[in-house]
Amino acid sequence: MVDLSVDLGFIGLKNPVIPASGTFGYGEEFLPFFNLDLLGAFVFKGIYKNKRMGNPPPRIQETPAGLLNSIGLPGPGMKELKKIIKRVYQSTSTPIIINVCGETDQEYLDVAEYFDRMEEVAILELNISCPNVKSGGRCPAQDDKHTYRLVKQIKQSVSTPLIVKLSPNVTDISAIAISAEEAGADCISLTNTFLGMAIDLESRKPLFSKIVAGLSGPAIKPLALRLVWEVARCVHVPVIGMGGITTGQDVLEFILAGATAVQTGTINLIEPSASIRIIKEIEQIMKEQNLMNLRELRGTLKT
Numbered sequence: 001m002v003d004l005s006v007d008l009g010f011i012g013l014k015n016p017v018i019p020a021s022g023t024f025g026y027g028e029e030f031l032p033f034f035n036l037d038l039l040g041a042f043v044f045k046g047i048y049k050n051k052r053m054g055n056p057p058p059r060i061q062e063t064p065a066g067l068l069n070s071i072g073l074p075g076p077g078m079k080e081l082k083k084i085i086k087r088v089y090q091s092t093s094t095p096i097i098i099n100v101c102g103e104t105d106q107e108y109l110d111v112a113e114y115f116d117r118m119e120e121v122a123i124l125e126l127n128i129s130c131p132n133v134k135s136g137g138r139c140p141a142q143d144d145k146h147t148y149r150l151v152k153q154i155k156q157s158v159s160t161p162l163i164v165k166l167s168p169n170v171t172d173i174s175a176i177a178i179s180a181e182e183a184g185a186d187c188i189s190l191t192n193t194f195l196g197m198a199i200d201l202e203s204r205k206p207l208f209s210k211i212v213a214g215l216s217g218p219a220i221k222p223l224a225l226r227l228v229w230e231v232a233r234c235v236h237v238p239v240i241g242m243g244g245i246t247t248g249q250d251v252l253e254f255i256l257a258g259a260t261a262v263q264t265g266t267i268n269l270i271e272p273s274a275s276i277r278i279i280k281e282i283e284q285i286m287k288e289q290n291l292m293n294l295r296e297l298r299g300t301l302k303t
């Protein structure tokens with residue numbers, strides 16, 4: 001019998017597959033496709049304090065093997081979200097992860113504190129890869145000192161386990177990961193989308209209103225795998241890897257690189273039940289390779 005369970009230290013998951021923020025709605029949209037109880041956990045779409053409309057269209061553009069998005073994090077605000085969490089919690093026993101966003105450090109703190117100690121919320125994922133208006137358009141994850149300051153402040157104020165989600169748009173990802181760990185992060189997740197852009201030749205204008213957009217999907221898998229490998233070597237807390245995962249084989253590659261669990265993103269938009277297929281594929285490959293559990297594989301990359 002193959003054991004797919006993984007241990008993040010602060011919580012055990014029945015398997016390592018977690019649909020990623022922004023690609024899985026609030027979970028309930030996927031109920032027609034499969035039973036949410038089959039997942040390791042799932043992440044809600046990112047949430048700010050107040051209601052947001054997001055960016056004007058166009059918001060997405062397909063690229064070869066990828067997707068550019070400039071959605072702009074629309075959402076109902078944290079009070080409305082609380083009602084949604086309570087409703088979704090009735091339909092599953094799978095851990096719910098809330099993706100915490102903020103335009104200022106204070107907003108991150110307010111949102112994190114609001115969802116702290118809600119029995120329906122198992123984990124908070126701090127999305128420090130979104131733009132922080134107060135720091136001149138840079139997000140906290142692009143500065144190791146800012147990462148440290150923000151994570152420390154939030155860890156002092158909440159008791160719910162905290163995942164810190166990193167941005168790939170940095171020169172030295174290890175420095176940011178170490179800052180997050182030293183500030184008390186219980187887990188590191190990476191990676192968010194890579195900055196890219198699209199141009200409309202006819203109008204000679206950028207396609208997206210914010211000019212730059214985030215690239216995700218299979219196109220970024222080799223880049224994300226390298227970042228996950230690098231971070232997993234330099235922190236002691238568990239790492240959740242993501243970026244372009246579409247198959248069980250992809251998942252096992254991320255685990256070989258040092259990840260304890262993974263998140264599936266863009267693939268959910270193309271194939272809503274992909275995460276369930278991926279879980280079955282992991283099990284199949286483990287049987288073929290005579291692996292009893294994922295600990296046997298994690299971080300065993302032969303370099």
Ligand SMILES: Cc1cc2nc3c(=O)[nH]c(=O)nc-3n(C[C@H](O)[C@H](O)[C@H](O)COP(=O)(O)O)c2cc1C
Nearest residue numbers: 020021022046127191192216217243244245265266
């Ligand atoms: C349409 C879309 C919306 C996203 N929204 C969020 C979000 O709200 N919060 C967040 O942390 N990441 C968000 N992401 C990033 C994903 O969670 C994930 O980090 C990224 O897409 C890389 O994984 P993938 O290549 O498997 O999609 C979004 C990605 C996409 C494509």
